[in-house]
Amino acid sequence: MNVVEVKEVVTRFGSNTVHDKISFNIKEGEIFGILGGSGSGKTTLLREMILLQGYNEGQICVLGKNLKELNTKQREELISKWGVLFQFGALFSSLNILENISIALREYTNLNQRMILNASLTKLSMVGLPKRSAYLYPSELSGGMKKRAGLARALIRDPKLLFLDEPTSGLDPKSAREFDTLIRVLRDTLGITVIMVTHDKDTINSILDRFIIIADGKIGFEGTYEALKKEKKVHLRDFWDS
Amino acid sequence: MSFSTTFVEVIQNKDSTVIYCLGDWTLENITKIEKLFKFDTKTKQITLNFSRLDHFDTHGIIFLIDIVKKFEKRGFTILKTGYSKEFLKLFEVCEKNFPKEYLPPPKRNSIKEFFYSIGKITFESKQTLVSFFSFVGGLTQAMIRVFLTPHKIRFKATLFHIENSGLKAMPIIFLTSFLIGVVIAFQGAVQLEKFGANIFIVEMVVISVTRELAPLLTAIVIAGRSASSYSAEIGVMKITEEIDAMKTMGFSIWNFLIIPRVFALIISLPLLVFFADVVSIFGGMVVASSKLGIGFEEFATRMQESVEIKHVLIGLLKAPIFGWIVATIGCFRGFQISGSTQSVGKYTTISVVNAIFWVIAMDAVISVVLTEIGL
Numbered sequence: 001m002n003v004v005e006v007k008e009v010v011t012r013f014g015s016n017t018v019h020d021k022i023s024f025n026i027k028e029g030e031i032f033g034i035l036g037g038s039g040s041g042k043t044t045l046l047r048e049m050i051l052l053q054g055y056n057e058g059q060i061c062v063l064g065k066n067l068k069e070l071n072t073k074q075r076e077e078l079i080s081k082w083g084v085l086f087q088f089g090a091l092f093s094s095l096n097i098l099e100n101i102s103i104a105l106r107e108y109t110n111l112n113q114r115m116i117l118n119a120s121l122t123k124l125s126m127v128g129l130p131k132r133s134a135y136l137y138p139s140e141l142s143g144g145m146k147k148r149a150g151l152a153r154a155l156i157r158d159p160k161l162l163f164l165d166e167p168t169s170g171l172d173p174k175s176a177r178e179f180d181t182l183i184r185v186l187r188d189t190l191g192i193t194v195i196m197v198t199h200d201k202d203t204i205n206s207i208l209d210r211f212i213i214i215a216d217g218k219i220g221f222e223g224t225y226e227a228l229k230k231e232k233k234v235h236l237r238d239f240w241d242s
Numbered sequence: 243m244s245f246s247t248t249f250v251e252v253i254q255n256k257d258s259t260v261i262y263c264l265g266d267w268t269l270e271n272i273t274k275i276e277k278l279f280k281f282d283t284k285t286k287q288i289t290l291n292f293s294r295l296d297h298f299d300t301h302g303i304i305f306l307i308d309i310v311k312k313f314e315k316r317g318f319t320i321l322k323t324g325y326s327k328e329f330l331k332l333f334e335v336c337e338k339n340f341p342k343e344y345l346p347p348p349k350r351n352s353i354k355e356f357f358y359s360i361g362k363i364t365f366e367s368k369q370t371l372v373s374f375f376s377f378v379g380g381l382t383q384a385m386i387r388v389f390l391t392p393h394k395i396r397f398k399a400t401l402f403h404i405e406n407s408g409l410k411a412m413p414i415i416f417l418t419s420f421l422i423g424v425v426i427a428f429q430g431a432v433q434l435e436k437f438g439a440n441i442f443i444v445e446m447v448v449i450s451v452t453r454e455l456a457p458l459l460t461a462i463v464i465a466g467r468s469a470s471s472y473s474a475e476i477g478v479m480k481i482t483e484e485i486d487a488m489k490t491m492g493f494s495i496w497n498f499l500i501i502p503r504v505f506a507l508i509i510s511l512p513l514l515v516f517f518a519d520v521v522s523i524f525g526g527m528v529v530a531s532s533k534l535g536i537g538f539e540e541f542a543t544r545m546q547e548s549v550e551i552k553h554v555l556i557g558l559l560k561a562p563i564f565g566w567i568v569a570t571i572g573c574f575r576g577f578q579i580s581g582s583t584q585s586v587g588k589y590t591t592i593s594v595v596n597a598i599f600w601v602i603a604m605d606a607v608i609s610v611v612l613t614e615i616g617l
Contacts, residue, residue, distance in 0.1 A: 093582045110273050111301075118304050118341060125339035135347050139582045158269060158299040189332045190300065 001028045002061075003161060003193045004049060009058035011044060018044055020217035021058065031187055031194040033204060033211030040214045042197045043087075043165055049195070050084055050163055051075070063160065080108065082161040083154030087169065089146035091138040091153070097124070098134040101152045108157070123152040127182060144175045155186065162186075164196035168203050176200060180207045249275045251294075260289045267295060267302030275302070279309055286318060293324030303329075303336045370578075377574045381504065384496035399502035400509075407468040407503075408510025412517065414467075415460055419518035422455055423447060423525025431533045440534045444544040447526030453553040456518040458605055461564035464511065465597035469572035472503055473593040476576025477586050504569040511565035512558050519554060552617060560608055564601050571597045 004026040011019040018041035026032045034042045047053040049060060051067060060067045065078055091100050102120040105111055111119070124134060127148040138146060147167065154162060167183065168176035184207050187194055198204060204211065205225045213221040213228075221228060245252055249271060251262040267275060290306070310320050325333070388394055430446045476499060479485050488495055523545075530536040536544075575593035579585050 093584060109269060112273075112276070115272065115276070115301075115305060115308070117344065118308055119301055121341035121344075122300065122304050122336055122339045125341070126335065131341070131345055134345065158301060185335070189328075189335045191328070 002026065003028050003030075003063060004195065005059075005061040006045075006049075007059040007061075009045075009048070009055050009060060011041065011048065011055045017217055019055070019214070022214070022217075022219055023058075024212050024219060024222055026193065026195060028193055029187070029191060030209045031183065031196070031207050033208040034195070034197045034214065035199075035204065035211050036214035036220075041217070042214060045214070046163055046165055046195070046197050050082065051079070080157060081159055082163060083157070083159035084163045085147065085150045085154045085165065085167060087165045088143070089138070089150035091141075091146055091149055093138050096135050096137050097129070097141070097149050100138070100149060101156055104153070104156050120152075120156065123155055124149075126155070126186075127152045128178065144171045144179075147171065147179070151182075155190075158190065159192060162192045162194045164194065164198075166197055166199065168198065168200045173202075177202065177206075183207060245281075247278055250278050252281065254283060254285070257285055258287055258289065259283045259285045260291055262291045262293075263295045263306075265295070266297040267305070268297055268299045269301040272301050272305055275305065283318075287321065288313060288318050289321045289323060291324045292322070292326070292329055295325075295329070298329060298332070300332065300336055303333055304340065306333075307337055307340050374574055377577070378570065380496065381500060381570060384494070384501060385504075388497065388501055394497055395505070396497060396502050399498070400505050403503050403506030404510050407464065407471075407506055408514060411464060411467055411514065414463055415514055415518050416521050418459055418463060419451075419456055419522040420525040422459060423451060423522030424529050426450060426455070426522075427526040427529035428533065431529060435534065440536060441540075441544060443526070443530050443534060443536065444541055445548055447530075448523055448545055448549045449553050451522045451526070452519045452557045454557070454605070454609070456522055457515045457557045457560045457564060458601065460511065460514050460518045460561070461568060461601040461605075462598055464507065464514070464565070465568045465601060466594055468503075468507065469568050469575075469593045469597040470590045472569065472572030473576040473579065473590045474586060476573060477579025477589060480577065480579055481581070481586075500569075500573045503573055504566060507565035507569040508562045509565075511568075512561040515558055515561040519557065556608075556612060556617065560605065563604060563608075567600050567604060568597045571600065 002025040006025070007023050008021045009019050009023070010017065010021055022045070034045055036042045044053060048055050049062060049067075062078065063081060065074060070078065091097070092103070095103065098117075098120055101123055102116050105116045105119060121131070121134065125131070129145060129148050129152065133141065133145065133149075138149070141149065147170075151164075151167075164183070168179050171179060180203050183194060183196075186192060196203075196208075198208075208225065210222070210224055212219050215221075221231060247264075249263070249265050249267065251264060253260045253262070265271070290310075313320055427443060427447050430443050431440075434440055434442055434446070476485075479499075485495060485499075488498060527538050527541045530541055531538060572593050575589045575596065579589045
């Protein structure tokens with residue numbers, strides 16, 4: 001089953017065409033990567049999928065819903081089914097980590113205090129944060145810890161879809177690999193579909209099931225890492241060997 | 243006691259209790275499920291059977307773990323059967339990460355905190371005072387250096403700030419000072435008419451406006467407009483590491499950021515005050531002619547005859563001092579911004595409040611001193 005379907009999407013900024021009729025599908029349970037050089041519109045594409053940005057032409061369907069034909073209720077329903085991790089965590093700076101993680105449960109569900117606390121602390125530990133960090137504020141955390149906390153916040157409502165914007169950028173190699181493992185474990189246990197924008201070569205060859213490379217506004221490549229190694233087009237292989 | 247609902251079915255006999263978990267144990271249903279777990283059992287052994295569970299997520303499982311722990315604490319033995327491989331996998335992950343104990347949030351002792359905060363504020367005020375003096379010292383030194391090597395003055399930046407903080411403030415200055423002129427004349431007219439001393443409206447408006455009100459009001463408006471924007475601009479530059487970049491490239495932050503802003507206000511405030519003088523006197527004239535029958539010409543003649551030029555000069559003399567205060571405080575507070583988005587708001591507010599306060603305080607000092615020496 002396709003979780004995300006992108007059909008002939010065109011995005012323009014002024015006279016600059018970023019996406020020129022891009023089409024691809026993402027299957028349920030996949031860890032899917034969106035790759036490309038700087039300025040190729042990877043993050044823009046991700047933002048279009050999560051309703052943060054519009055596109056000029058074409059169609060994007062997420063979980064079977066066309067993003068341009070949503071009413072307010074459908075929109076809310078759809079938003080509740082995905083979690084997003086931003087590049088720098090984007091934690092709410094006025095709330096501590098525990099509050100950051102639990103805020104969606106407090107706002108949208110009627111769970112009691114004990115259940116919210118259990119769920120939040122379990123997620124906190126799942127992403128590998130120590131218990132004592134629960135009452136710290138985002139400004140007191142390192143970049144890697146912010147990302148983990150952001151991931152815990154994204155996971156709190158057990159989303160069907162997880163969007164990650166450069167999850168390993170700015171992490172040291174060891175933390176980056178731990179983060180990769182974590183994402184795979186979460187996919188295997190929770191059955192989430194993961195869609196990520198990444199540059200990290202190790203991430204790409206170790207956890208991505210499939211990926212696309214955006215080049216010159218089009219899809220330069222779609223497939224697996226093994227397939228890319230056999231690819232004949234020089235500019236795509238350059239993307240690796242650089 | 244046996245019963246059956248959408249989510250659980252409990253079958254109890256003499257020596258065993260079997261709880262079947264049914265349907266969807268997911269986030270949407272978890273509160274309903276919780277309400278069902280209020281029953282009591284007599285047997286010491288409970289079997290949880292998951293073979294008829296349709297869907298589950300972490301919230302369902304976390305709830306289960308919590309229930310199991312509660313039962314175990316009360317001395318029950320829990321057996322789990324009929325689970326799928328996926329269920330076991332998720333269950334194990336959740337169980338491993340389930341909080342074993344709850345760390346209490348950091349305790350707050352309000353009395354201790356009260357004294358602590360007094361001490362903290364006192365200490366920080368002292369620190370701020372010291373760093374403000376060192377900022378003013380640095381600024382003075384940089385200004386002297388710039389005067390000795392005038393080619394280092396950044397004219398373009400200075401002009402840019404004159405335009406932004408001075409020229410673009412003219413409409414609001416026009417409006418406020420016109421209204422002040424009108425209000426003073428209006429209130430004065432009522433009182434002066436009682437004594438038949440209509441003509442004194444001229445002294446009243448002109449002296450009060452040029453000597454005190456126009457400089458003060460202009461400085462307050464500029465403090466509101468520019469102190470805040472200077473703080474926010476510099477603070478955001480600090481957060482985005484622009485200032486660090488400038489330092490590493492050997493650009494003096496005094497020459498690039500602070501002196502243009504300070505010069506801009508020192509230069510533009512006297513001009514704005516003069517403009518405000520003219521506009522508010524005009525406001526007074528309008529009221530005088532319509533309310534008291536003193537024509538524009540009569541007003542102007544009387545002004546020339548009886549109002550000394552020193553009042554206007556004193557007002558204009560105060561303007562650059564106010565400009566210096568507003569720009570210096572705006573820049574100083576900007577450099578205190580760090581880290582979070584909240585500190586931008588905090589220090590921007592402080593900078594406006596400080597700038598307005600010190601403008602008024604300085605005005606009071608100048609007023610007392612000048613009156614004492616007979617000016």
